[in-house]
Amino acid sequence: MEDYPRDQSEFERRFATEGACRDYLARLRWAEGFACPRCAGRDVWKTRRGLLVCRGCGYHISVTAGTIFQDTRKPLLLWFRAAWALTSQKTGASALAVQRILGLGSYETAWTWLHKLRRAMVTPGRERLQGQVEVDETFVGAPEEGRHGRRMIHKTLVVVAAEKDGKGIGRIRMRRVPDGSAKSLHPFVKESIEPESTLHTDDWQGYAGLEGYRRKVRQIAHSGKTASELMPRVHRVVSLLKRWLMGTHHGAISHEHLDYYLDEFTFRFNRRTSLSRGKLFYRLMQNAVRMSPAPYRCMTKGLRGRKKAKHNL
Numbered sequence: 384m385e386d387y388p389r390d391q392s393e394f395e396r397r398f399a400t401e402g403a404c405r406d407y408l409a410r411l412r413w414a415e416g417f418a419c420p421r422c423a424g425r426d427v428w429k430t431r432r433g434l435l436v437c438r439g440c441g442y443h444i445s446v447t448a449g450t451i452f453q454d455t456r457k458p459l460l461l462w463f464r465a466a467w468a469l470t471s472q473k474t475g476a477s478a479l480a481v482q483r484i485l486g487l488g489s490y491e492t493a494w495t496w497l498h499k500l501r502r503a504m505v506t507p508g509r510e511r512l513q514g515q516v517e518v519d520e521t522f523v524g525a526p527e528e529g530r531h532g533r534r535m536i537h538k539t540l541v542v543v544a545a546e547k548d549g550k551g552i553g554r555i556r557m558r559r560v561p562d563g564s565a566k567s568l569h570p571f572v573k574e575s576i577e578p579e580s581t582l583h584t585d586d587w588q589g590y591a592g593l594e595g596y597r598r599k600v601r602q603i604a605h606s607g608k609t610a611s612e613l614m615p616r617v618h619r620v621v622s623l624l625k626r627w628l629m630g631t632h633h634g635a636i637s638h639e640h641l642d643y644y645l646d647e648f649t650f651r652f653n654r655r656t657s658l659s660r661g662k663l664f665y666r667l668m669q670n671a672v673r674m675s676p677a678p679y680r681c682m683t684k685g686l687r688g689r690k691k692a693k694h695n696l
């Protein structure tokens with residue numbers, strides 16, 4: 384059963400103690416009931432510090448071991464609040480906002496937590512898009528680049544796929560790619576879209592030669608129409624993405640980290656019809672206890688101009 388807080392006050396009531404947070408993670412992690420990783424025993428007792436001890440073999444296990452919360456020195460209470468801030472608001476939250484909400488001393492901590500949580504926004508083994516799917520690429524860049532015109536060197540190419548759902552949009556996928564070559568675009572299509580689906584693309588050669596798909600080529604050159612008229616869904620998604628990057632994050636995103644934001648945008652977009660924001664929180668926490676921890680040093684590559692060495696995560 385999907386068990387999640389419906390609103391802010393319910394969230395605060397439910398997760399008022401470390402124990403309540405730990406119990407929630409344990410229920411998500413061992414949805415079928417606890418089984419000892421060493422002897423498969425199902426009977427445990429809990430120490431005062433919240434460790435689980437197997438009655439069969441004495442094995443000690445922490446509910447956070449092997450999850451994105453592993454080795455954290457901060458209370459789970461704070462992690463839960465960060466996850467709630469990220470999921471309960473329609474546009475998400477910036478690292479600066481989360482630092483303020485949680486009263487964290489360090490910007491890097493807030494930044495790293497959000498990135499860890501964003502990693503958990505991709506559900507392992509999620510289904511690919513299917514049916515009629517529009518695919519196109521777009522450049523995403525930082526705002527100051529406008530002064531000198533379109534300098535591609537500072538822009539990042541992102542490929543976007545959007546399912547048709549009648550006149551509307553179904554689910555989406557997106558990814559940063561080095562260029563528009565077949566070598567870059569084909570893997571994205573194969574990993575994001577079910578074979579036998581129909582791809583709606585422009586006549587760009589990077590999409591040629593994809594086996595197992597039907598392809599409908601929209602000729603922009605002689606159609607008298609723009610790309611956004613011919614592939615309205617993908618272009619609608621792109622404009623929402625750009626607005627969100629500029630709005631919530633003020634465009635202050637380095638290219639190395641753009642993938643995390645694309646994952647967050649996709650997570651939220653694909654759940655935009657969800658009646659309860661709490662459901663997004665639930666899905667995020669469910670993924671978070673299934674994911675391996677990412678070392679800090681993997682993420683801070685490119686966290687420029689900020690002190691990296693000192694951190695207390």
Ligand SMILES: [Zn+2]
Nearest residue numbers: 419422437440
């Ligand atoms: Zn055991």
